[in-house]
Amino acid sequence: MDGTKRVVLITGCGKGGIGYEYCKAFASHGCYVFASDIPDRLHDLADLASESVEPLELDVSSDESVAAAVSEVLASRGRIDVLVNNAGVGSTGPLAELDLDDIRRAWEVNALGQVRLVQAVAPRMAARRSGRIVNVGSVVGAVATPWAGSYCATKAAVDAMSDALRVELRPFGVHVIKVVPGAVRSGLGRANAERLAARSWRLYEGFEDAIAGRAGASQVGRATEPGVLARHVARRVLSPRPPRAIVFGHMTGLFAALAWSPLWL
Ligand code: ADP
Numbered sequence: 001m002d003g004t005k006r007v008v009l010i011t012g013c014g015k016g017g018i019g020y021e022y023c024k025a026f027a028s029h030g031c032y033v034f035a036s037d038i039p040d041r042l043h044d045l046a047d048l049a050s051e052s053v054e055p056l057e058l059d060v061s062s063d064e065s066v067a068a069a070v071s072e073v074l075a076s077r078g079r080i081d082v083l084v085n086n087a088g089v090g091s092t093g094p095l096a097e098l099d100l101d102d103i104r105r106a107w108e109v110n111a112l113g114q115v116r117l118v119q120a121v122a123p124r125m126a127a128r129r130s131g132r133i134v135n136v137g138s139v140v141g142a143v144a145t146p147w148a149g150s151y152c153a154t155k156a157a158v159d160a161m162s163d164a165l166r167v168e169l170r171p172f173g174v175h176v177i178k179v180v181p182g183a184v185r186s187g188l189g190r191a192n193a194e195r196l197a198a199r200s201w202r203l204y205e206g207f208e209d210a211i212a213g214r215a216g217a218s219q220v221g222r223a224t225e226p227g228v229l230a231r232h233v234a235r236r237v238l239s240p241r242p243p244r245a246i247v248f249g250h251m252t253g254l255f256a257a258l259a260w261s262p263l264w265l
Helices: 020-030 041-048 064-077 100-128 147-173 188-199 208-213 217-221 224-238 252-260
Strands: 007-010 032-037 052-058 084-087 129-134 174-181 245-248
Touching: 007 020, 007 064, 007 188, 007 224, 020 041, 020 052, 020 188, 020 208, 032 041, 032 064, 041 100, 041 252, 052 064, 052 188, 052 217, 064 100, 084 100, 084 174, 100 208, 147 174, 208 252
Parallel strands: 007 032, 007 084, 032 052, 084 129, 129 174, 174 245
Antiparallel strands: none
16 A cells, blocks of 8 residues: 555546546546445446545445445545545426425535535544545536526535635645536536436426527537546646636636635635
8 A cells, every 4th residue: 555645535436427537637646546426336436446546335415325435435545635525416407397306316415415525524634734625516506507506506505615614624724626617528417418308397388499599509519528627627636736716618717707706715
């Protein structure tokens, strides 16, 4: 075991998503990576397994699973240098018609999932006066997007929590970095498109046409490749002076500049 490698724990690393690419990117910087996901997706992680990437079961919506996974990492490596809160689920559809259980699930995974991990990991980082916590949000947290109102709300919560956490943990030498991607050519984007295609919503006649006409080709064409985003994030998170926010993707800088004031904190 190489004790000098930085230990990175990443959530939501199933194949096809950004988390999978984060694992490769952090490993390429010489880190030891715990690549985690829910039990159903663990088979996806087999390709990643190597001398510097170790698959790990971790369901961010379960207190027990988070406690067990963090204990396992600490027992094996003694510390966590970087936590990447990446796991997420979508909830696509008009807010007035979305299933409440879908909305609850999105909060449970996207927002509370990050809190669970932070509560399990941050006190140990603070005690060591060292660590980096990366919370993955989305530009739609700053720019409300029709048919993604529930998802947007959870990402707005990630944004607000990350800003508070950054100020709270700074005195203890722990950096909190929020990542704000725009459209990414990855799992959630595809899942949303499929769900949109599969349903016609009661309230909105002609919904699919509207989506195809407005949100279609131009946005998708400008979506970022997950590997490009992941490599950029890993490099900046591991730099000696990590940034407070990493805003990445077509037009995201402009949206963020218009929407946020607290960057100066
Ligand atoms: P994207 O990479 O575009 O954000 P994905 O759907 O590919 O979207 O990635 C989200 C990841 O989060 C998936 O690997 C998924 O299995 C994972 N995930 C979903 N729910 C949970 C959960 N409760 N705990 C941990 N990971 C989860």
